[in-house]
Amino acid sequence: MIVRKSRGRVGVSCSPTEPLLSLKDIEIASNAKIYLETYFDRILASQSPRSLRRRSVERLIKELSLGSTEAATCWEEWRAKETEYLRRCRTRLHIGDFDTLRIIGKGSFGCVKLARMENGKGGVFALKIVQKGLQLKQGQEAHLRAERDLLVAGEGSRWIVPLVASFQDDENLYLAMEYMIGGDFLGLLMEKGTLSEEMARFYVAEMVLCIEEVHKLGFIHRDVKPEDNFCITASGHLKICDFGLAFSGHWAHDGAYFEQQRWGLVKKTQVSVVGDTIDKRTGNALARALSATTATVPHGERVLSWRNKNGRRRMARSIVGTYQYMVSGPKIAQAPEIVREEAYDARCDWWSLGILFGYTPFYAENREESKIKVSNWRDHLVLDPTTHLSKKMETLIRSLICEREGRLGSIAYRINDASDCLPNYVYPNDAEEIRAHPFFAVVNWRTLHMQIPPFVPSGLLDEADTKYFTESFNSRSTSGESSDAVPQVRARDMLLRDSKCGEKILEARKRGAFLGYTYVRPGNVRVRKGLLAYYDSARRN
Numbered sequence: 168m169i170v171r172k173s174r175g176r177v178g179v180s181c182s183p184t185e186p187l188l189s190l191k192d193i194e195i196a197s198n199a200k201i202y203l204e205t206y207f208d209r210i211l212a213s214q215s216p217r218s219l220r221r222r223s224v225e226r227l228i229k230e231l232s233l234g235s236t237e238a239a240t241c242w243e244e245w246r247a248k249e250t251e252y253l254r255r256c257r258t259r260l261h262i263g264d265f266d267t268l269r270i271i272g273k274g275s276f277g278c279v280k281l282a283r284m285e286n287g288k289g290g291v292f293a294l295k296i297v298q299k300g301l302q303l304k305q306g307q308e309a310h311l312r313a314e315r316d317l318l319v320a321g322e323g324s325r326w327i328v329p330l331v332a333s334f335q336d337d338e339n340l341y342l343a344m345e346y347m348i349g350g351d352f353l354g355l356l357m358e359k360g361t362l363s364e365e366m367a368r369f370y371v372a373e374m375v376l377c378i379e380e381v382h383k384l385g386f387i388h389r390d391v392k393p394e395d396n397f398c399i400t401a402s403g404h405l406k407i408c409d410f411g412l413a414f415s416g417h418w419a420h421d422g423a424y425f426e427q428q429r430w431g432l433v434k435k436t437q438v439s440v441v442g443d444t445i446d447k448r449t450g451n452a453l454a455r456a457l458s459a460t461t462a463t464v465p466h467g468e469r470v471l472s473w474r475n476k477n478g479r480r481r482m483a484r485s486i487v488g489t490y491q492y493m494v495s496g497p498k499i500a501q502a503p504e505i506v507r508e509e510a511y512d513a514r515c516d517w518w519s520l521g522i523l524f525g526y527t528p529f530y531a532e533n534r535e536e537s538k539i540k541v542s543n544w545r546d547h548l549v550l551d552p553t554t555h556l557s558k559k560m561e562t563l564i565r566s567l568i569c570e571r572e573g574r575l576g577s578i579a580y581r582i583n584d585a586s587d588c589l590p591n592y593v594y595p596n597d598a599e600e601i602r603a604h605p606f607f608a609v610v611n612w613r614t615l616h617m618q619i620p621p622f623v624p625s626g627l628l629d630e631a632d633t634k635y636f637t638e639s640f641n642s643r644s645t646s647g648e649s650s651d652a653v654p655q656v657r658a659r660d661m662l663l664r665d666s667k668c669g670e671k672i673l674e675a676r677k678r679g680a681f682l683g684y685t686y687v688r689p690g691n692v693r694v695r696k697g698l699l700a701y702y703d704s705a706r707r708n
C-alpha cells in the first residue's frame with residue numbers, strides 16, 4: 168500500500184495500478200511538457216533571433232558596400248548592442264518597474280494603461296494587462312500565446328503596433344507596446360464625423376497594408392474593426408493592434424493542444440476528476456473531456472514533426488467554432504462563412520475591411536439577429552444613397568462584402584475553394600488584388616508611409632499626453648476606473664472546475680501555462696544617422 172504523504176494529493180493508493188499523482192502534479196507535468204515542446208519547436212523551426220540579427224547586419228554592409236573600416240565600426244556597434252541586449256534580457260521586468268499613469272483602453276481581454284518606466288529613462292508605453300486567472304478559466308491561453316507571438320514576429324514592422332517587451336507575474340500577463348499617442352481610429356471618426364472620400368482612401372489604403380502585413384506574417388487577424396484595432400501614431404499613420412483573436416494555424420495557437428496535454432495525462436494516470444456540482448449532476452463532462460485525448464503519436468515518429476503535420480490538418484477542419492472567436496464581439500464585422508460556421512481562411516479579414524467603410528448594414532440589437540443578417544447579406548446590403556459614394560468606392564465595397572469565392576483578394580485562395588480541408592489559411596500576397604482596385608489607382612503604395620496624413624496629432628504637451636484618449640474624443644475612455652475586479656466565470660476546463668483541486672490547479676496553471684512568454688525588443692544598430700534609417704527600412708521591407 169502506498170500512503171500519500173504530501174498535501175493536496177487525491178487520496179491513498181492501495182495498489183500500484185492506482186494513481187500516484189494529484190491533479191496538481193498533472194497540471195505541473197503538462198505545463199512542463201507544453202513548455203518543452205513549444206521551446207524546442209521554436210528553436211528547431213527557425214533560426215535563432217541572434218543569427219537573424221547578425222545576418223541583417225551582414226546584408227546591410229553588403230547593400231551599402233561599406234568599406235572595411237566602416238564595416239568594422241558597424242560590427243563593433245552590433246556587438247555592443249548585443250551585449251547590452253543580453254544584459255537587458257537577463258534583467259527581469261516587473262510591473263513595479265512601471266508607474267501606471269491612467270487607463271487608456273479597455274477590452275474583453277483586459278485593460279491598457281499608459282505607463283512610464285519608473286526610473287524615467289525608458290519612455291512611456293501602452294501597457295496591456297491581461298488577468299491570467301480569468302483568461303485561463305475561459306480557455307484563452309492559445310489566443311494569448313498567438314497574440315504575443317504575432318507581436319514578436321512583427322518586430323520592426325511599419326504597420327504593426329511595436330511590442331517593446333512582454334513579461335508576467337503570478338496574476339497577469341503584460342505587453343508593453345509603444346504608445347500610439349493619436350488614439351484609435353474610431354476616436355478620429357468621432358472627431359471628424361464623416362470622412363471625405365479622399366481621406367477614406369488614405370486610411371483604407373493604410374488598413375490594407377496593415378492587414379497585408381499580418382497575412383505576410385502567416386496570421387489571420389480575425390478581429391478587424393475600426394473601433395479600436397487601428398491606432399494612430401504621432402505622425403498620423405495607422406498601425407494595427409489587438410491580436411487577441413489572431414490565428415496562425417500553428418498547434419501552439421490551438422486550445423485543443425493544451426486540452427490534449429492535460430487530459431492525456433489524466434487518462435494515463437487515471438486520477439479521478441469530479442468537476443463542480445453541475446458536472447456531478449449531468450455526469451457526461453468527464454467523458455467529453457477524455458474523448459479530446461484520442462490522438463497518439465505513432466511509434467517511431469518524432470513528436471514535433473508529428474504535431475506540425477497533424478496539427479495543421481486537424482485545425483483545417485476544426486478552426487470553425489474556435490470558442491472565443493465565435494462568442495466574442497459584435498458579429499457585424501464577421502464574414503458570412505464564419506457566422507455560418509463553415510471553414511474559413513484569411514479572406515475573412517477582407518470582408519471586415521469592407522465593413523470598415525463606416526457602413527453597418529448588418530447591425531442588429533442582438534448577436535443572433537446580426538448573424539442572420541450577415542449570413543443573408545444579399546438581402547441586407549443596401550448602400551445608403553445619402554452618403555453619395557463614388558462608383559469606384561461602391562464597387563470596392565461590393566467586391567469585399569460578398570461570398571469568399573468571389574471576394575477581392577481571393578485569387579490566391581482558389582485552391583482552398585476546391586478542397587474541403589484548407590491547404591493554407593493565409594496567402595501572404597493576397598492584398599495585391601485589392602491594391603490594384605481602381606479605387607486605389609491614385610495611391611502610391613510604396614510611399615504611402617511617407618505621405619503626410621490628413622490628420623496629424625497636434626497640440627500635444629509631451630510624449631505622455633492623452634488628449635486623444637479623453638472623454639470627448641473617445642467616449643469609451645475609462646479614465647480612473649479600476650481594472651482589478653475579476654468577474655466570476657465557470658471554467659471551461661473541468662479540471663479547473665474540480666471542487667477539490669480546481670483552485671490549486673488554477674494557481675499552478677497561472678504560474679506555468681505561459682512559460683517562455685518573456686520578450687525584450689533588441690535595439691537597432693546606430694552607426695550613423697543615414698545608416699540607421701536605411702537599416703530600419705531594410706528590416707521592414
Ligand SMILES: Nc1ncnc2c1ncn2[C@@H]1O[C@H](COP(=O)(O)OP(=O)(O)OP(=O)(O)O)[C@@H](O)[C@H]1O
Nearest residue numbers: 272274275276277279293344346347351395409411
Ligand atoms: N499601443 C497602444 N497605444 C495606445 N493605445 C492603445 C495601444 N494598444 C491598445 N490601445 C488602446 O486600448 C484599447 C484596447 O486595446 P486592445 O484592443 O488591445 O484590447 P482588447 O482587450 O483586446 O480589446 P477587444 O475587446 O476589442 O478585443 C484600444 O482600443 C486602444 O484604444
